Amino acid sequence: MRIVQSLNQNALLVSDEGQEFIIIGKGIGYGKKKGDLVENEEVSKYYKIKNSENEQRVQAILEELDEEVVLMAERIAKHAQEALQKELNESFIFSLAAHIKFTEEKYRQDIEIPEPFHYELRYLYPKEYKVAEWAVDFLNSEYNMNLPKVEISFFILHFVNGLLENEQVSNAVELSEMLNDLVEIVEHSLGCSLDRNSLEFSRFIIHIRYFILRTNNKEKKIRKNSENMDKLYGMTTAIYPKEYAVVHEMKQLLKQMYGIEFGAAEDFYLLLHLVRLSN
Structure with a gap:
């Protein structure tokens, strides 16, 4: 091997x-x-660089990092790949190392960082959540970093965006924003704060996640409704007019902001979740 460029010591x-x-x-x-x-x-570690854009980004990151931070990221990446049984992309370790360095500095300076969709991410990515929770505990116990729980959310986003095989993971932030918008509609319309630790909330978020991922394709086709489902939904809306109004508002948001449409079958299931939540 011959040196092309020295990045740091x-x-x-x-x-x-x-x-x-x-x-x-x-x-x-x-x-x-x-x-x-x-x-x-x-050499303790090799990283194959597949394109020039990643090479430039990694070089820029490495110029600002010391070896210990990279080793922290390496240990976390190794645990993540074993726990998730998935490969992380070539620049993951360096992106994570840069985040760890920034994290260490921001909490040393008492910079307040808002928590990004913690509850939504917890239900969207339960496996990644467990790994992120482990990562925060690992850094706190092994390196005395004293990171707060808010960091779990940021680590989840790093793991999700570092995964190679799922095309949908690049939309993790958009999906989280979408769920956050829908939860705000529900709380505002029902006039109450939802218990984010409840089983009902968990089921509601999981259902919407899979529904969005299922319908969020290029065609965004509306699922066909059966006559029986139309009748059943019509009867249910008469019994629960308030929850029906919330479903209608959620549909409007998804259509106008994200181009997602759906029919009576999804209306019905959403309505049932809302009834459980409001009770």
Whole structure:
């Protein structure tokens, strides 16, 4: 391997048989210059870079990071991949390391950061939530970072956006905003605050999540309604006019803001969830 560029004392951009890698190792960049050879035994970690955009971003991040922060991110990434049984993309560790560095600084300076959709993310991504919770506890216990629970939400977003195989994960923030908007409609219309720790709230969020992911395709087709479902829904709306009005408002939001439409079957199930929530 030959050095293409020294990134910092512990990281180098190298080339080997036409493929570029970023390599990490304690003191690996000390006294090295472009064109020098690097021995394998000096390297603790290799990262294959697949495109120039990622390469530039990773280089910029590494110039600001020390080895310990990268090692923190490595340990978290390893645990996440084992727990989630999924691969994380090539720049995940560096993005996470940059977040850890920023996190450490912001809490040292007592900067208040708003919590992003904590309850919605918890139900949207239950597996990622558990890993994020572990990550925060790990940093607090192993590195005395004293991170608050609000950081769990930020770590969830990092895990979700670092996953390779699911095309929908890139819309994690949009999906969370959508759910947050819908919850606000429900609370405003019903005139009450929902118990976000309740089983009913969990079921409501999970149902909407799967419904949105199921219908949020390119065609955004309306599901066909059977006559029986139309009749059943019509009878139910007469019994629960307040909840019906909330469903109508939710449908309007989804159609106008996100181009999502649905028919009586989903109306009916949403109405039932709202009845449970209001009780």
